[in-house]
Amino acid sequence: xxxxxxxxxxxxxxxxxxxxxxxxxxxxxxxxxxxxxxxxxxxxxxxxxxxxxxxxxxxxxxxxxxxxxxxxxxxxxxxxxxxxxxxxxxxxxxxxxxxxxxxxxxxxxxxxxxxxxxxxxxxxxxxxxxxxxxxxxxxxxxxxxxxxxxxxxxxxxxxxxxxxxxxxxxxxxxxxxxxxxxxxxxxxxxxxxxxxxxxxxxxxxxxxxxxxxxxxxxxxxxxxxxxxxxxxxxxxxxxxxxxxxxxxxx
Numbered sequence: 001x002x003x004x005x006x007x008x009x010x011x012x013x014x015x016x017x018x019x020x021x022x023x024x025x026x027x028x029x030x031x032x033x034x035x036x037x038x039x040x041x042x043x044x045x046x047x048x049x050x051x052x053x054x055x056x057x058x059x060x061x062x063x064x065x066x067x068x069x070x071x072x073x074x075x076x077x078x079x080x081x082x083x084x085x086x087x088x089x090x091x092x093x094x095x096x097x098x099x100x101x102x103x104x105x106x107x108x109x110x111x112x113x114x115x116x117x118x119x120x121x122x123x124x125x126x127x128x129x130x131x132x133x134x135x136x137x138x139x140x141x142x143x144x145x146x147x148x149x150x151x152x153x154x155x156x157x158x159x160x161x162x163x164x165x166x167x168x169x170x171x172x173x174x175x176x177x178x179x180x181x182x183x184x185x186x187x188x189x190x191x192x193x194x195x196x197x198x199x200x201x202x203x204x205x206x207x208x209x210x211x212x213x214x215x216x217x218x219x220x221x222x223x224x225x226x227x228x229x230x231x232x233x234x235x236x237x238x239x240x241x242x243x244x245x246x247x248x249x250x
Contacts, residue, residue, distance in 0.1 A: 019052035073120035108234030114200040130164040
């Protein structure tokens with residue numbers, strides 16, 4: 001019997017059913033105890049294999065997404081953000097805009113929830129089987145400037161280009177020189193039409209030209225980003241200041 005189980009395990013591994021191979025012993029004992037039919041036994045093995053594969057794939061997508069922290073839409077204090085209605089929030093959550101390759105531009109002052117919403121939508125996309133990449137703007141510029149000399153940068157950019165959703169955080173937080181602006185245009189142009197982008201920024205598109213330093217490049221970038229996009233202007237007080245923690249007793 002042990003030899004038979006060993007052969008079964010090896011066969012499952014050869015067929016790349018490694019998760020099922022790990023529970024073959026206990027599954028055989030359960031089948032004998034509960035008098036499972038052959039179909040019930042097979043269903044148990046395959047269901048376990050599929051669930052474990054999905055869990056591993058989700059964990060891998062989370063790792064590749066590189067979120068600075070995981071924030072869900074359920075944790076977002078919608079009642080404290082008057083600029084977006086419950087219906088609009090739900091529409092964003094349904095991800096139809098992602099299926100249609102729409103971009104989202106989340107604007108507003110620091111601390112009003114732009115990054116939280118962006119990450120929350122990224123998490124929803126991950127759980128729907130999408131590949132997501134989160135990258136702060138300064139990190140993206142570094143990758144673009146070092147891609148010719150760094151394999152690590154090449155690898156990370158390749159992963160970003162292959163994503164279904166790219167989240168660019170703190171867009172226009174800092175001014176770019178002409179070379180950086182040109183590299184950013186090439187990046188946006190490569191994603192155009194095949195990947196959805198979520199941008200967070202405390203400056204509106206009308207101010208981007210000043211930070212990019214080149215009106216022609218700015219126009220070309222805006223043309224591609226705004227072609228199919230939804231601009232959401234958030235307002236209100238900073239959550240960070242409102243819910244700041246203190247070392248002193250109240």
